[in-house]
Structures are given as structure tokens and as C-alpha cells.
Amino acid sequence: MGILSRTSYIIKSKLNSILNRAEDPTETLDYSYEQMRDQLQQVKRGIADLTTQKKRLEMQKRRLEENVEKHNEQARTAVKQDREDLARKALEKKKAKMNQIEELDRQISNLQNQQDQLVEQKDTLQTRIEEFRTKKETMKARYSAAEASTTVNEAMTATGEEFEDVGRAIERAEERTQDMEARSAAMDELRETGAFEDVLTDKDQIDQELDDLATDSGVEAELETLKSEVDGESSGTTSTSAESATESESTEAVDPDVEAELSEMQDEDG
The missing domain is CATH 1.10.287 (Helix Hairpins)
Structure with missing residues (x-):
């Protein structure tokens, strides 16, 4: 070889x-x-x-x-x-x-x-x-x-199980994103309506309604008190007007010199 x-x-x-x-x-x-x-x-x-x-x-x-x-x-x-x-x-x-x-x-x-x-x-x-x-x-x-x-x-053909898995992953991500956006919008709505305040307390619905009634009763009582005060002020105004008229009449009978002295005293006080 x-x-x-x-x-x-x-x-x-x-x-x-x-x-x-x-x-x-x-x-x-x-x-x-x-x-x-x-x-x-x-x-x-x-x-x-x-x-x-x-x-x-x-x-x-x-x-x-x-x-x-x-x-x-x-x-x-x-x-x-x-x-x-x-x-x-x-x-x-x-x-x-x-x-x-x-x-x-x-x-x-x-x-x-x-x-x-x-x-x-x-x-x-x-x-x-x-x-x-x-x-x-x-x-x-x-x-x-x-x-x-x-x-x-x-x-370029983008075929096969790997690309199918990618498509499914994108779909799942899209669904989870939409769910998260919906939950976020719901939370914003609950916060605006004040529902979070009820959620954060230990009171049930009955306690909440009783509290609301007590609040309403207190408001009504305070409203009545304000009405009485306002009516009293109105009555006092009327009496004051009458007294002013009487004083005017008395003033007309006062001597002019006395009236001048009274004016000077008021100026000094002012």
C-alpha cells in the first residue's frame, strides 16, 4: 500500500x-x-x-x-x-x-x-x-x-408551538391588564362615593343606620334651637325699635345745651 x-x-x-x-x-x-x-x-x-x-x-x-x-x-x-x-x-x-x-x-x-x-x-x-x-x-x-x-x-413564517405560546401569553397579559384597569376604575368610584369609610369601620348596617338617625335627630334639634334664637332676635328688634321711638320723643324734650354736651361726650368716647 x-x-x-x-x-x-x-x-x-x-x-x-x-x-x-x-x-x-x-x-x-x-x-x-x-x-x-x-x-x-x-x-x-x-x-x-x-x-x-x-x-x-x-x-x-x-x-x-x-x-x-x-x-x-x-x-x-x-x-x-x-x-x-x-x-x-x-x-x-x-x-x-x-x-x-x-x-x-x-x-x-x-x-x-x-x-x-x-x-x-x-x-x-x-x-x-x-x-x-x-x-x-x-x-x-x-x-x-x-x-x-x-x-x-x-x-419570518412565525410558525410552530413557540409562536403559539407567545400569542397565548400576549392574550393572557391583555386579559390581566383589562382586569386590573377595571378594578382600578371600581376602586376610584368607591372612593368617590365614600364607600371606603364604611369598609374601614367595624360597624354593621344596623349600627350605621342608628348612627345616621342619631345624627339626624341632633341636626333637627340644633335647627330648632337656631329657629328659636332667630325668632328671639326678631322680637328683640321690635322692642328696640319701640324704645328708640320713645328715646326720640324724650330727646326732643331735652334742652339744646344738654344735647350739645352729650354730643361732645360721644365724640370723646369715639
Whole structure:
């Protein structure tokens, strides 16, 4: 199974798991996008590891090549000194190093092929991630628009039990308001008629009527008294008039000098 196949399988597994428990698809899209980015980072780290291994083998190959040159020079020197035995040993070591170099070349070639494949897969995955990001943002925008439209439509239609409850609540509030207004008007009317005074006392209706009779009797008695006083004042006025007439007659008989003195005394008193 290739890197992309394993990546796709892992992403699908995680995506299915998220879809089963997620309610907001935008969160699912964001999560999937982050998972794909994580997979891309893993591919990049894999390429870096392969490159490091290849560089190590190449360094080892260069050291072996240097040894090959060294053994080659050793063989030449031994031949010049007529030491075939040393020359043979040097050539044997050279041959062993050459065999190791051939093995390293095969390993380096394999690592290079793997590196090239991973780089190609990395580029493909990165392209797919960018495409997914574009689709993700488009889907999120569409979902947000649809969600907003649904909310507005539900508010505009004003249907459902919640709106019915609101209507009933308004009706109850209207009825209670009307009842309160009626009670307030009734209380004002009772206060104006004086009914509160009866309510605030401990007397029953009989006691109240007896009190009213006693009040009426007292008023009648006082009225009779006023009438008598008024009649008495009227009689006194008549007597006073007669006395005034008598005094006038007496005054006419008084001496003028006496009358003058009396006037002066009245002025002084005044």
C-alpha cells in the first residue's frame, strides 16, 4: 500500500469517525483539512529521512573510493619493489572495497528511486490539499448562507408551538391588564362615593343606620334651637325699635345745651 493510499485510508477512517459525532459540518471540514496537512508533513519528514540515509551511503562510498586509490598505489609501489606478495594483498583489499562500492551504489540507487517517488507523491498530495482547501472554504460559505437563510425563514413564517405560546401569553397579559384597569376604575368610584369609610369601620348596617338617625335627630334639634334664637332676635328688634321711638320723643324734650354736651361726650368716647 503506497503513501497516498495509506493517507487516504487514514483520512477516511478519521473522517467517518468525526462525521458520526459532529453536528457542524464546517468543523468536520476543518478537521479533515488539518489531518491532511499533518499527513503532508509526515511525507516531507519521510523524504528528509531518505535523503539523510542516501547522503550517509554516498559519504561511505567516497571513503571506499579513496581506499581503492590508496590500495592501488600500494600495489604499484610493491611491484616496483619486487614485493608481489604485498602487491597481491593490496589488490585483494582493493577488490573488496570495489565490491562494497558496488553494493553501496545499488542501495543509493534504491534510495534515490524511493526519494523520487515520495517527492512526486508529496507534490500530488499538496495539490490535492490545496484543492480541498478551496472546496472546504466554498462549502463552509454555502453552509453558513443556508443556515442564515433557514433562520430568517423560520423567523419570518412565525410558525410552530413557540409562536403559539407567545400569542397565548400576549392574550393572557391583555386579559390581566383589562382586569386590573377595571378594578382600578371600581376602586376610584368607591372612593368617590365614600364607600371606603364604611369598609374601614367595624360597624354593621344596623349600627350605621342608628348612627345616621342619631345624627339626624341632633341636626333637627340644633335647627330648632337656631329657629328659636332667630325668632328671639326678631322680637328683640321690635322692642328696640319701640324704645328708640320713645328715646326720640324724650330727646326732643331735652334742652339744646344738654344735647350739645352729650354730643361732645360721644365724640370723646369715639
